[in-house]
Amino acid sequence: MQFAAIPGLPETKEKLLNAVKLNHLAHALLFHGPEGSANLTLALALASYLYCEQKSETDSCGTCGSCQRMNKLILPDLNFAFPVVASSKEEEGDEDGKDEKSDLLGNWRKFVLGQPYGNVHDFIYFNGFEKKQLNITKAAARKMIQTLSLMSFEGGYKIMLIWAPEYLHPSAANALLKIIEEPPAKTIFLLVTSQADQLLTTILSRTQKILVRAFTDEEISSHLVDAELCDSKAAAQIAMLADGNLRAAYRLIDQVEDQTVRQLRDWFRLCATKNLKELFLLSEDFHKADKESQKSLMLAGLNVTREILLKNLDLDHLLRTTDEDRTFINNISKKMLTEEHAEKLYETFNAAHYHLERNGNAKMIFTDLSMEILLMMSKN
Secondary structure, eight states: OOGGGSOSOHHHHHHHHHHHHTTOOOSEEEEEOOTTSSHHHHHHHHHHHHHOSSOOSSSOOSOSHHHHHHTTTOOTTEEEEOOEEOOHHHHTTOOOOHHHHHHHHHHHHHHHHHOTTOOHHHHHHHHTOTTOOEEBOHHHHHHHHHHHHSOOSSSSOEEEEEESGGGBOHHHHHHHHHHHHSOOTTEEEEEEESOGGGSOHHHHTTSEEEEOOOOOHHHHHHHHHHTTSSOHHHHHHHHHHHTTOHHHHHHHHTSOHHHHHHHHHHHHHHHHTTOHHHHHHHHHHHHHSOHHHHHHHHHHHHHHHHHHHHHHTTOGGGOOOOHHHHHHHHHHBTTTBOHHHHHHHHHHHHHHHHHHHTTOOHHHHHHHHHHHHHHHHHHO
16 A cells, blocks of 8 residues: 555645654554544555655655565564454453464455455455454454564564554453553554544553544545546545545445435425325335445435535535535525424434444334424424
8 A cells, every 4th residue: 555545635644754754653653534534544555655665755666575565465564453253262362263363364454455445344244243243352462462572574663553443352452551652662553443532541642643534525536537436527426425435435436426316306305295105115115225325325315414504504605516406405405404404304314324334224214214304394
């Protein structure tokens, strides 16, 4: 992973590069940002830069032996820890099941290389861990300490990248405190999370925070066009719906965005006219759709609701909808949904997306949301 492969974020890249050049790089960095941000990719790009044999002022070369191995995440001095399904033996520190752990590491590499902006739930589905409790155990923490106590294979940095450290079992987190605070020479911890508020304060206090902001619409749309993933018109609409989340943007590429917005307009129209029969039929269609289509409709609802809020506050200059969708926003704002209703609707769409992400019943979620919208429009 190179810095150049990450869209935008020039200020964060410059901060990391300067820390390396000035020898001010902290021994424990916490990359934290919202879901779909570059928190993991920036950590990997930094690791690539540290290991690169022919680095430039701004990036790793991408071609040397270290970079080629880094592209496969198989550098011997780059170690990973991530949440897995733990057995009771593992909790007790038993080291059986090494073959299984090796398979998990291989799967994690495949997951990161295929979905660098994916989240923990994507990892769960990737491995078939649904309905199972994940954590990073005390046994895993002991393994990290043991690994870092050994000499470097190639005489350079030893890096321990902990992905989703919010899953650290309290006993595991406590076991790591001393080595995070006083690591061996040329040892660096890279912690990557989208849930920094769930970390123990004792861990937080021992790391230097690297706040990774969400991508801008321009950064996402330019990236999609440059990568030839879609045309500029589709990229602009996808960027608006993704709202800074590159994970969501990738998933929306395969969706027909005009169709999603059209579905949303038809849905709101049925709610406004109180057409219950058609709404229930629509809920059946929604239930039959694949999960990503369901979630993309919720994302479209969130963004349209945001636009309604801005329109009702007379902040037209902040609107991000395209011209063809602007009429829809104008018609529905104030006439159908007040500012108060729009705020409540935003929370409801957000909750619906959350429950869909966690395998909630799609038909019930859609029907409940439809009734909420219908009632709001009836009261206006």
